[in-house]
Amino acid sequence: MPQCFLLDGAPCPDGRGALPLDDTALTLGMAVFETLRTYGRRPFGVDTHLARLGASARFCDIAWTDAIAGSIRSELATVAAAIPSESKLNVLLTGGGHRIVKAEDLDLSRAGAPVRVATRPWAPSPWLPGRVKHTSRMAWVLAARQAGVDEVIWVAPDGVWTEANRSNVFVVRGGVFCTPPDDGRILQGVTRDAMLAAALGIGVPVCEDPLPAGPCEELYLCSTLKELAPVVEIDGYPGPGGGPVGAAVLAEFRRRARVMAGA
Ligand SMILES: Cc1ncc(COP(=O)(O)O)c(C=O)c1O
Missing domain, CATH: 3.20.10.10 (D-amino Acid Aminotransferase, subunit A, domain 2)
Known part of the structure; x- marks a missing residue:
């Protein structure tokens, strides 16, 4: 199944990347996320999802800036373009300030x-x-x-x-x-x-x-x-x-x- 991962903007072949072991996403379950999908291979509702992600991050004291929002926006377009069909998209911000953006084949059923x-x-x-x-x-x-x-x-x-x-x-x-x-x-x-x-x-x-x-x-x-x-x-x-x-x-x-x- 085609998949594409970016960790802090860098490609992660085979979905593997390095997170610090003391990231509170791992130690305390502190992370916020969004799940999106494409229609016509374009991510749907990106502005609304980013606004909600920013509000979630700020509430949990997780790093959130305009620059981070801009990076996520372009990374979503990058990973969606790597999937030849409709895709399911995920963005996850860890308590330690790391960012995972992922696309995979969407199960339309x-x-x-x-x-x-x-x-x-x-x-x-x-x-x-x-x-x-x-x-x-x-x-x-x-x-x-x-x-x-x-x-x-x-x-x-x-x-x-x-x-x-x-x-x-x-x-x-x-x-x-x-x-x-x-x-x-x-x-x-x-x-x-x-x-x-x-x-x-x-x-x-x-x-x-x-x-x-x-x-x-x-x-x-x-x-x-x-x-x-x-x-x-x-x-x-x-x-x-x-x-x-x-x-x-x-x-x-x-x-x-x-x-x-x-x-
Ligand atoms: C608790 C909860 N409520 C509602 C929703 C539906 O949200 P959305 O329509 O943005 O996918 C989700 C989606 O994951 C959820 O986790």
């Missing part, structure tokens, strides 16, 4: 593919708000693994769904396309915002209100790589899956992504 979830309790931390896209996710990974599902939907102490391991959550209730608000408990997904804009663009009513658990007509996880993925199983029971509202929004989202990419 994940976009819109059905997912299985479980719900589990989670109290968001004021010391590490949901807006920060950090790598310290071991508890979340283990929760999903132990539940035997693709992702867990987190239930806050007030009983509302917040987000999932690597995704935002959308439901359709009464024909309205709803997702939880950006209230510090979720990552404000780049895809989430683009999906809301696509829905409004085709006249689908949207809401960003707290999302009580309960019945809905359609249920989705939403992210860069999944786009809008129907939930077909929840807590061991059949999920509502997808339907006409999500299908229309996803088609409009993809149309817009291709236009933005000039494809």
Whole structure:
């Protein structure tokens, strides 16, 4: 599978490079990151991803300057150009101030593919708000693994769904396309915002209100790589899956992504 890695701007053949062994990314799990993808082989939403990465880095006291942002921008273009098809792109900034930019073949089959979830309790931390896209996710990974599902939907102490391991959550209730608000408990997904804009663009009513658990007509996880993925199983029971509202929004989202990419 074609891959291309840069460490602090330098090529890393075979994906190998040297990081100091006392980098806090290794010793404490302190790192922030972004996952992007290309449409028409052009990275999608670079400005939004860089703004979020900068905010995450500043929150965690990880080095962030205009020069670093500029380097990442050109490195993303370099690694994407090295992959002959659509690519998945990653940027990771370590606590020690190092930068990894990576591209690999994009697995197109994940976009819109059905997912299985479980719900589990989670109290968001004021010391590490949901807006920060950090790598310290071991508890979340283990929760999903132990539940035997693709992702867990987190239930806050007030009983509302917040987000999932690597995704935002959308439901359709009464024909309205709803997702939880950006209230510090979720990552404000780049895809989430683009999906809301696509829905409004085709006249689908949207809401960003707290999302009580309960019945809905359609249920989705939403992210860069999944786009809008129907939930077909929840807590061991059949999920509502997808339907006409999500299908229309996803088609409009993809149309817009291709236009933005000039494809
Ligand atoms: C916790 C969490 N929420 C939401 C998302 C979706 O974000 P995006 O649409 O920017 O990929 C992600 C993506 O990795 C995530 O990790």
